[in-house]
């Protein structure tokens with residue numbers, strides 16, 4: 220399998236600070252990490268490669284020069300190749316523009332590396348949290364997609380994805396090429412190995428700039444062409460857990476509900 | 487806090503060891519300590535990462551790091567658990583003479599079993615009647631054609647129940663004492679070779695310590711490491727290589743105890759203020775820091791000497807002895823600073839205190855280290 224994983228560098232905090240004028244993220248002074256959901260996507264790819272060592276894993280990231288850190292981390296864990304997509308022209312892109320740029324970069328990389336069978340993304344980035352980029356990449360490329368993946372494996376030449384649903388999991392078969400997005404599985408992603416880590420530190424990571432993507436439409440990228448406008452950003456209040464009424468019988472449960480509602484002066 | 491300048495590679499290794507420690511070791515290690523059980527799953531994860539291969543050459547499958555970098559890695563690992571750290575460091579001690587004096591075929595076995603497949607190794611010297619006096623070794627290796635037949639018992643062998651390779655020191659000529667010893671590379675599963683009693687220890691309980699039994703174990707003469715009659719030399723080379731490892735583990739252990747103590751004295755209130763406000767407490771902290779930092783400098787110096795190919799016998803003994811004495815003292819003082827809580831299993835320093843003692847005993851007791859130092863002065 221030829222696999223490509225989209226990884227994003229995110230600030231290591233849930234308390235995001237926003238520039239009150241530009242309404243964009245303030246990233247200075249916040250340590251950056253590999254988006255945890257992307258590490259699950261990378262682990263899923265690594266597990267496919269464990270079974271079939273002829274598989275390859277390419278990682279891409281759009282971001283500034285320092286985002287190379289998450290590409291190096293990915294190389295140390297499991298990836299074979301990495302590309303950074305970086306340039307002023309891409310700055311301020313919303314999810315639609317981001318996914319467009321990423322899909323154009325994927326097509327460009329495919330010119331030298333050949334077609335990818337599986338594009339893997341995290342379910343969402345822990346800073347943006349929109350969970351839009353993965354599905355949008357699938358739309359830009361015209362590929363089928365499975366979201367909320369926990370694990371993926373290849374069986375009888377078909378890609379199968381274990382997908383999280385409300386109270387359990389489904390296994391879905393999907394034809395390649397496809398896009399899969401991943402959420403937190405029950406297992407921990409593997410640690411980097413020391414040999415890979417040392418090699419990754421020395422790795423030369425090619426950068427794809429705006430001019431390296433000759434087919435890209437400049438009218439579809441960057442802050443100016445992003446249809447999304449962030450009006451306000453805030454940390455949502457934690458939902459306090461509701462109560463579960465589960466008495467011996469339905470009748471008793473109804474009685475308890477009635478008492479609670481009347482005590483609260485709702486009825 | 488004293489500071490050191492670490493290379494980028496060393497910073498990376500510290501970060502990696504920390505990640506491994508925080509994610510794989512810290513959440514579960516108390517349970518293994520309680521049960522006195524070897525944390526096989528944790529150790530296997532570390533083996534996959536290559537923590538057993540740090541300062542061994544890349545051409546034989548090692549990570550190709552310096553011994554100093556290996557030491558800073560072991561120091562960080564030991565902050566999380568010394569038993570886990572020593573599963574890897576003792577493997578390094580055992581294979582060091584093979585990687586230095588072994589044949590290419592022996593190195594290839596280490597490469598495959600230890601580095602590629604991810605296995606542990608054991609260093610097998612101690613016997614019931616041969617502790618500090620290793621020349622009194624009773625395990626014999628008798629030549630039979632192109633084979634040797636091994637008979638005898640080794641005790642207190644770290645990793646013994648889980649190791650894939652064993653460096654076994656046996657007497658090929660009992661009349662010659664130390665000069666009659668020979669080192670053999672024995673593989674797990676050799677016929678007649680079995681694991682005996684597993685020890686139930688005071689501390690260091692996540693480390694596997696067992697007896698090994700050799701009952702007419704046949705090994706090929708190709709299993710001799712470093713030449714017949716050179717067993718003592720091989721053992722000393724292994725221990726020399728292991729000195730800064732043990733020192734680094736002790737430094738990490740002491741550092742952890744100090745960090746726990748510093749946190750606690752700032753929080754604990756008596757007489758209406760944090761106990762850290764008392765000068766008597768502050769001086770204890772300062773002494774703890776000074777002992778650990780002195781030990782760290784000695785350990786790093788020995789590691790650097792090894793990296794430069796210099797002899798380290800005396801410096802190694804000084805560093806091992808000072809670092810392990812420092813760890814014992816610092817862990818004892820940490821319990822003292824925690825007061826009654828320090829003696830309770832609910833608090834972290836109780837385990838550190840129990841873990842500390844072993845390092846004054848293993849890989850040459852601290853009296854034996856002092857003997858080495860004194861001899862170098864008097865000769």
Ligand SMILES: Cc1cc2nc3c(=O)[nH]c(=O)nc-3n(C[C@H](O)[C@H](O)[C@H](O)COP(=O)(O)OP(=O)(O)OC[C@H]3O[C@@H](n4cnc5c(N)ncnc54)[C@H](O)[C@@H]3O)c2cc1C
Nearest residue numbers: 225281312313314317340341343344347349350351352445
């Ligand atoms: C506070 C805040 C302010 C913002 N302000 C603006 C603004 O002013 N203007 C504007 O246009 N947009 C703005 N954005 C949107 C921002 O550009 C998005 O974060 C970005 O497009 C990615 O979307 P996401 O983080 O929601 O990713 P998600 O859709 O949640 O990510 C899903 C997956 O897509 C992949 N992925 C996402 N991003 C990348 C990447 N860069 N490289 C590689 N893979 C990736 C990863 O696999 C990831 O797990 C803002 C976002 C936030 C949180």
Ligand SMILES: Cc1cc2nc3c(=O)[nH]c(=O)nc-3n(C[C@H](O)[C@H](O)[C@H](O)COP(=O)(O)OP(=O)(O)OC[C@H]3O[C@@H](n4cnc5c(N)ncnc54)[C@H](O)[C@@H]3O)c2cc1C
Nearest residue numbers: 609610611612617618642643644695847848849850851853
């Ligand atoms: C947890 C654990 C793990 C171990 N792992 C290994 C291992 O992996 N491989 C291995 O080969 N061995 C291992 N050992 C054995 C360890 O190295 C020995 O216990 C140690 O060398 C001391 O030997 P002994 O216990 O026989 O004590 P003894 O030699 O009997 O010593 C008893 C006391 O007498 C003192 N003493 C002895 N001779 C002198 C002298 N000449 N001058 C002054 N004082 C002296 C000693 O310092 C000590 O205080 C391990 C031991 C333990 C407890």
